[in-house]
Structure formats: C-alpha cells, structure tokens
C-alpha cells in the first residue's frame with residue numbers, strides 16, 4: 001500500500017463495519033447502498049468501471065463467476081476449455097477501491113415501495129427454498145439477463161440441449177463425444193448409428209450457426225482420425241423457421257454462409273418450424289405448404305432466442321409494464337417511473353424518445369420571442385440540444401445525406417427558402433416528420449450490455465459532482481436539464497464464425513468481408529476482449545494447443 005490508498009482502504013473497512021454508529025456519533029454521512037443483480041456482461045462491466053468509493057455495493061447473483069459468452073460455442077467441441085472463459089467475480093471486485101461485497105443467491109422478488117429485494121441462497125441445493133433474506137437498497141441495478149425461449153414447443157425442455165451457461169457447453173461437449181463412442185459400439189445396425197449421429201440445431205441465429213460450424217470442423221478434423229468407421233454416418237441438420245439463416249447480418253454474409261454450409265454437407269432447412277420433440281424424433285412443419293415430417297435424431301441444440309426471466313416478468317406485472325418482452329427504461333437506463341432503479345443488458349430495453357412526441361415542446365422552447373414562428377437563427381440555437389437529446393436525428397441526416405438540419409428545414413419550405421425564412425409549427429413538424437424512422441431497438445448482445453454497464457458506472461462515478469453542478473442535455477418535456485448524457489450505443493461490428501477457419505465480419509458502415517484473414521481478426525479481437533490477463537493467457541494457449549494437438553476428446 002502506498003499511503004493514500006491504504007488510508008482509503010482503511011476508511012472503507014471502518015465504514016462498512018458499522019455504518020450507523022459512525023454516522024450518528026462522528027457525523028460521517030452514511031454511504032449510499034447500491035445493489036447489483038447479476039454477474040454477466042452488464043454486471044461485470046459496471047463493476048469494472050465503478051471507482052467511486054462513496055458507495056457501498058452489494059452484488060447478488062447465483063453465479064460467482066463471469067462467463068465470456070462469445071466463446072461458449074468453442075467450448076462445445078473442445079476448441080477451448082470451459083475454465084478458460086470464466087473469471088471469478090471475487091477476482092474482479094477485490095481489485096477495486098470501492099467497498100463491494102458478493103452474495104451467492106438469486107433475487108426472487110423486488111419491492112420498490114420499501115426499497116428492498118428478497119433473495120434465496122443458491123449455494124447448497126439441500127437448503128434451497130429456506131434461506132430467504134432481504135436486502136435494502138438506495139439504488140438497484142438489474143442485470144439478470146434473459147432465459148431461453150421454447151415458445152412452449154412440447155418436449156423441448158425435456159429433450160433439448162441449450163447453450164446459455166458454461167454447464168450447458170460442458171454437457172454438450174460430453175454428449176457429442178458420447179455420441180461417437182455410442183455409435184462405435186459393436187452390434188448396432190447402421191440405422192441405429194445414423195440416428196445417434198444425427199445432430200440437429202434449431203435456430204439459424206449466430207449461436208446455432210456457430211455451433212453447427214464447430215461440430216462440422218470437429219467431425220472433419222478430429223473424428224476422421226479418431227472414429228474413422230462412423231464418420232460417414234454423421235449428419236448435421238440446421239432448422240430455421242424464417243427464409244434465411246443469420247438474419248441480422250448483411251445479405252452477402254447470409255448467402256455466403258448458406259452456400260458454405262451447402263458445400264460442407266450441413267443440411268440447412270429453411271422455413272422449417274419445429275412442432276414437437278419426443279425422445280426419439282423431432283417433428284417439423286414446412287411453412288407455406290404445411291407439410292409435416294418426423295425425423296429420428298441423436299442430439300438437439302435449441303437456440304431460437306430469449307425471453308424474460310420469471311423475476312422480470314413478475315416485476316413488470318407489479319409496476320404496470322404488462323406483458324412486454326423486456327423491462328422498459330429511459331435513455332438513462334432508469335426503469336420507467338423509478339429514479340433509483342436501473343436495468344441493462346438482455347433483461348431491459350431502452351425506450352428512445354421520439355422527436356415527434358416532443359415536437360410542440362421543442363418548437364415552444366426554440367421560439368424565444370413567442371412569435372409563433374421560428375427563424376433560422378432561433379432554430380440554430382437549439383440544434384445541438386436536439387441532436388444531443390435525440391441521437392436518431394444525426395443518423396437520419398447521415399442516411400439522407402443532408403449536411404445539417406437547416407438544409408432540412410429549407411427543403412421543407414421549398415423554393416421560398418432564404419436565410420430570412422420563418423417556419424410555423426406545421427412546417428416545422430413536416431420538416432422533421434421522418435427523423436424518427438431510423439430508431440431501432442438495441443440488440444440483445446454482450447456488446448450492448450458491456451457498454452451499458454460502463455456507461456452506468458460512469459454516471460455513478462460522477463453522481464455527487466453532477467448533483468452539485470447539474471449540466472447535461474436538455475429536457476424538452478418539463479423543465480431543466482438532465483444530469484447526465486443519455487446512453488448512446490456504438491456498434492463496433494459483429495462476427496459470424498463459419499467453420500474451416502473462415503469468419504464473416506460485418507464492421508460499422510456495413511463493411512463486409514469474409515475469409516481466413518477475418519478469422520485471424522476474430523482471434524485477436526476475442527483475445528483482446530478477455531476480462532483478465534489470466535483468461536486471455538488460458539484462451540490463447542487453448543487455441544495453440546488445438547492447432548498442434550487437435551481437440552481433447554476424453555469425456
């Protein structure tokens with residue numbers, strides 16, 4: 001310890017020992033208590049960026065480690081070891097100058113009126129259900145993620161694998177290897193072997209596609225050497241309910257992926273809806289002609305999307321958000337209607353404000369002289385505020401290739417536009433009528449959760465400073481200004497590994513490229529995004545090990 005750091009650490013320890021006694025006897029203000037739910041991407045990112053020692057933070061999560069989810073598909077076939085992509089949460093919090101404690105428990109109920117949550121310890125499965133305890137908060141941060149969505153398809157829960165948690169990936173790995181061992185036993189008919197080695201992936205999103213590619217590589221690179229007698233009986237089927245796989249990517253990537261999978265012998269069935277699964281067969285219906293088929297399978301991975309956790313569903317009902325798919329927050333990530341509850345990541349969605357909803361307020365504020373019309377000068381004075389408060393405006397101008405908003409107004413006014421032009425409210429409305437068209441919901445990705453966690457930590461780091469010295473973007477509804485800038489997502493691009501050391505990359509500006517060098521970009525990006533040097537070293541050495549020795553197939 002150097003002097004000052006040691007001093008802070010000591011002060012923290014004292015404060016946490018007995019806050020109340022100190023608060024009353026020595027007039028040290030009691031630290032505000034922040035309770036954080038979840039140790040995934042959102043929670044980890046918040047903890048890593050928080051450095052304001054004036055908070056006392058309690059983390060509640062049933063998982064005492066962070067999982068680097070983008071590498072989960074690599075774990076399913078042994079390219080990377082499970083331990084290499086997890087980081088104990090206690091490693092993350094012990095490095096902070098902030099007073100952070102952790103409880104291995106899940107939150108089962110949120111009581112916003114009494115600023116309390118109820119939790120159940122998840123450590124010992126025998127005592128499950130008994131160890132319920134309450135935790136008070138001043139600020140609550142909800143980052144519990146989402147759960148798999150079966151769309152109530154019969155048999156899915158009982159018969160399918162999922163790929164969401166580290167246990168899932170390990171189970172899949174064991175099951176894949178078991179399948180090859182089982183199919184290699186004597187006294188089986190070829191029919192039986194084929195059934196065992198029929199791998200079905202439901203859902204053509206990034207996770208399903210990457211798993212199919214991993215499995216295909218595994219068969220091509222390792223199975224041919226280790227199980228040469230059964231390699232020809234392997235079949236991989238990818239079922240997608242819509243018209244294309246990798247819908248969220250550029251058309252060029254979708255086409256390339258579908259063609260590559262075709263060449264690889266992965267059977268991609270588009271427009272194919274799963275209607276049910278029993279122990280032996282998976283039943284599908286073709287969209288359009290309604291044709292039904294049932295096919296024997298050995299293993300199914302279900303990866304069709306996510307839905308809200310029971311805790312979130314219950315909370316939404318409680319606070320009148322009804323039957324939504326995620327908790328609605330404002331652009332400051334505050335749950336709508338609450339100043340002290342925040343939500344981020346997969347369990348939440350940001351309700352961006354529309355310009356057109358506030359258009360009359362904007363006009364009234366801009367029209368300083370109350371003349372009922374806006375001059376260019378009046379308008380120019382609030383342009384920056386508008387762009388700041390409504391990020392979609394900038395996007396709209398860029399897409400329309402309009403230099404600035406004044407040009408937009410001139411356009412709306414037609415030929416008569418001069419510097420001296422004035423707009424009435426109707427003309428103002430029509431000029432801006434399209435600006436909201438560019439708004440999109442943010443995707444449920446690690447990238448979003450990660451940026452939101454860092455943003456929220458920054459807000460907490462500056463909370464007192466901002467309370468004394470309010471600044472930030474304007475509110476067009478009500479009065480005054482917000483203390484902080486709204487959250488803004490910066491899309492850094494997206495990868496889709498397609499197997500055979502080829503990856504598709506879609507970078508900002510819709511820059512698309514596919515090939516082997518993109519795979520190297522993928523390796524370097526995912527190495528650099530690791531949350532610690534420890535996991536970075538483990539992941540990179542796993543990759544090298546696999547290049548030299550192939551995959552580990554014990555299990």
Ligand code: FAD
Pocket residue numbers: 037038039040041042043060061062063069070071072073105106107108143144145146163164165207309311344345346347444445446447448449
């Ligand atoms: P999570 O990371 O899911 O964390 C939720 C946390 O809350 C967990 O710690 C959980 O244990 C805890 N929790 C659950 N219930 C409770 C409760 N009741 N009380 C307290 N705590 C609770 N995104 C990308 O951007 N790029 C990728 O390449 C990518 N690949 C992916 C691959 C796979 C296989 C998967 C499954 C996801 C992938 N994602 C990727 C998506 C990304 O992982 C999620 O968007 C991200 O994890 C969301 O972060 P989160 O913090 O909201 O939730």
Ligand code: MG
Pocket residue numbers: 037038039040041042043044143144145345
């Ligand atoms: Mg989280």
Ligand code: MG
Pocket residue numbers: 039040041066067068069
């Ligand atoms: Mg996670």
Ligand code: MG
Pocket residue numbers: 326344345346347348349350442443444448
């Ligand atoms: Mg979200």
Ligand code: MG
Pocket residue numbers: 367368369370371372373374375378
């Ligand atoms: Mg005026």
